[in-house]
Amino acid sequence: MIFRREIGAKGQVVIPKDIRTILGVTGKDEIIFEVKDKEVTIKNKQTPEDFLKEFFKYKNTGNRISLKELKKLEEESYDLH
Structure with a gap:
């Protein structure tokens, strides 16, 4: 799946609803951005229980x-990291 989004004037990007659903995140949940070789991976933050x-x-x-x-x-x- 590939999604394109425009970066807003404040440097913000809206995560598409489909991606939020796949990650299981809502509202004020925390996510992790992992940067490697000029690529960004977005992950749902793993709890200590997980x-x-x-x-x-x-x-x-x-x-x-x-x-x-x-x-x-x-x-x-x-x-x-």
Whole structure:
């Protein structure tokens, strides 16, 4: 899916309703902007509870999680970069 939007005079961009719905965000929810190689990714902010659910889902399945995957989940959860 690709959307085009114009940047307003104050540097603001409206996130299209379809994207807000996909991300599950409304009103005053927090989102994360990740900038890499001149590209911006918008993510729904992961709560600490979401992080723990993601982390512990591996315990019950017998699957293993690598340290790299764990670090990525932690960074996304706390927005550390």
